[in-house]
Amino acid sequence: MSEENFEQEHQKALYNLKAELPNDESLAAMVNIFKAFGDMTRVKIILALAETPLSVGEIADTLNMSQSSISHQLSVLKQLNLVSNARRGRNIHYRLSDQHIITIFRQTQEHIIEDENDF
Amino acid sequence: MSEENFEQEHQKALYNLKAELPNDESLAAMVNIFKAFGDMTRVKIILALAETPLSVGEIADTLNMSQSSISHQLSVLKQLNLVSNARRGRNIHYRLSDQHIITIFRQTQEHIIEDENDF
DNA sequence: TTTATATATGAATGGTTGTTCATATATTCA
DNA sequence: TGAATATATGAACAACCATTCATATATAAA
Incomplete structure (x- = not known):
């Protein structure tokens, strides 16, 4: 042309x-x-929930963070329909509402890896 | 079980x-x-660059934003290797450094659409 | 070389957001 | 019912960030 x-x-x-x-x-x-997705705490929560449903306390313990902080972040994720919750005994268990999320994460990792190969 | x-x-x-x-x-x-990706200005820049390489001024004009603001955001995207640039005449043209990015966007849109269908 | 044009950059500012602290709510257990 | 446990929530604070404004830099045109 x-x-x-x-x-x-x-x-x-x-x-x-x-x-x-x-x-x-x-x-x-x-x-x-x-x-x-642009916050490390929320990403870690999502990655943890990708393995298994977890209670608020279990997440806080796993990430070594306060219960309050995790609860706040879970409410952010819930408002966006990224997670859902249900009471189970005396705890409330959260789960990913959609496995799509993990696909997006994987795609992004691939981008990063291919990027590193440029050097 | x-x-x-x-x-x-x-x-x-x-x-x-x-x-x-x-x-x-x-x-x-x-x-x-x-x-x-969590900023509307940067997302618009990326979507614009997905169509065609553009100069800083063209982006600013297209998005109705100041040259300075666009330039600042382009430097953010460049540091992350999401865009690259090259002088062309008296302008500097930016382009997406990787089409992967658009795939991630599309994937996310799909997530949103499937989410809407839940109601 | 001077002038004009395109882009980059630093400082300042207003707005946003993640965490903490204190406390409220809700459910289970005794 | 009352006590204990798990979670949610509101206010406050500090850190971060996007835009603006003023100006510097770099290239092209005259």
């Missing part, structure tokens, strides 16, 4: 972009999920 | 978890990428 055609195509793409970019509202859901 | 066996398995899983959870260092790379 000639340089002029390239530039012409580029201008067309640029013109379309402004109209076709998703609006804030439809992006917000995705951004909020990524925000949730 | 009996209730006792279930509990026994659970305790074993719990015991293993603490040892097998990735440590902070190895999780940090992933968390940092998700942090980068």
